[in-house]
Amino acid sequence: xxxxxxxxxxxxxxxxxxxxxxxxxxxxxxxxxxxxxxxxxxxxxxxxxxxxxxxxxxxxxxxxxxxxxxxxxxxxxxxxxxxxxxxxxxxxxxxxxxxxxxxxxxxxxxx
Amino acid sequence: xxxxxxxxxxxxxxxxxxxxxxxxxxxxxxxxxxxxxxxxxxxxxxxxxxxxxxxxxxxxxxxxxxxxxxxxxxxxxxxxxxxxxxxxxxxxxxxxxxxxxxxxxxxxxxxxx
Numbered sequence: 001x002x003x004x005x006x007x008x009x010x011x012x013x014x015x016x017x018x019x020x021x022x023x024x025x026x027x028x029x030x031x032x033x034x035x036x037x038x039x040x041x042x043x044x045x046x047x048x049x050x051x052x053x054x055x056x057x058x059x060x061x062x063x064x065x066x067x068x069x070x071x072x073x074x075x076x077x078x079x080x081x082x083x084x085x086x087x088x089x090x091x092x093x094x095x096x097x098x099x100x101x102x103x104x105x106x107x108x109x110x111x
Numbered sequence: 112x113x114x115x116x117x118x119x120x121x122x123x124x125x126x127x128x129x130x131x132x133x134x135x136x137x138x139x140x141x142x143x144x145x146x147x148x149x150x151x152x153x154x155x156x157x158x159x160x161x162x163x164x165x166x167x168x169x170x171x172x173x174x175x176x177x178x179x180x181x182x183x184x185x186x187x188x189x190x191x192x193x194x195x196x197x198x199x200x201x202x203x204x205x206x207x208x209x210x211x212x213x214x215x216x217x218x219x220x221x222x223x224x
Contacts (some may be wrong), residue, residue, distance in 0.1 A: 011149050011151065016154075031211070033212065033213075035215075039217065040139055041217070042113065042201065042215045042216060042217045042218055043201070043215040044113075044215075045212060045213075045215075048211065050211070082144050087175055098159065098169055099144070099146075099168045099213065100156070101153060101154040101155075101156075104153065104154070
């Protein structure tokens, strides 16, 4: 069974600091997705990474994909309070259409 | 707003009962996916329909069933409910059969008492 692991599970960081969330997965896949979820809310699509070496940036967030290492990172630059949320990565098998979600990383940005 | 709608927003029911959750995909999307999010199981894929046909099945219990209608809306039926079925149920939609990106609805929070 495909496993998707994120670390850390919980992250408390100060405003203005940088940090990276890691997403490891256990099967071959060229497609990885990052989502954001605010408490009690739905999932909002952040990034879609569709090939090895893909890098995408939006504001203070940057995501990258290394399919050979089966690793994606979500880098946070100069964190602000509005980034506080839970971040999920998800993988789908190349041959399939089923998303496998990671455990989620709960991020709290403190002043 | 993703364009995916789900009803109801909240549902409280008793053990042993049956409920139906409804999802309308974004205009033009042919695929509908159902997910269950709970504290102990995380976010789990249940089932996918594409243009009325079942396409992929995940960790869906036999007590649960789904269908997609000709107008492309979908319903998830949960029967013989147990306390452990309490969760947030999300529907997502995508354009094609193979999901490059899914857009999630607001979810239905089910509480089984």
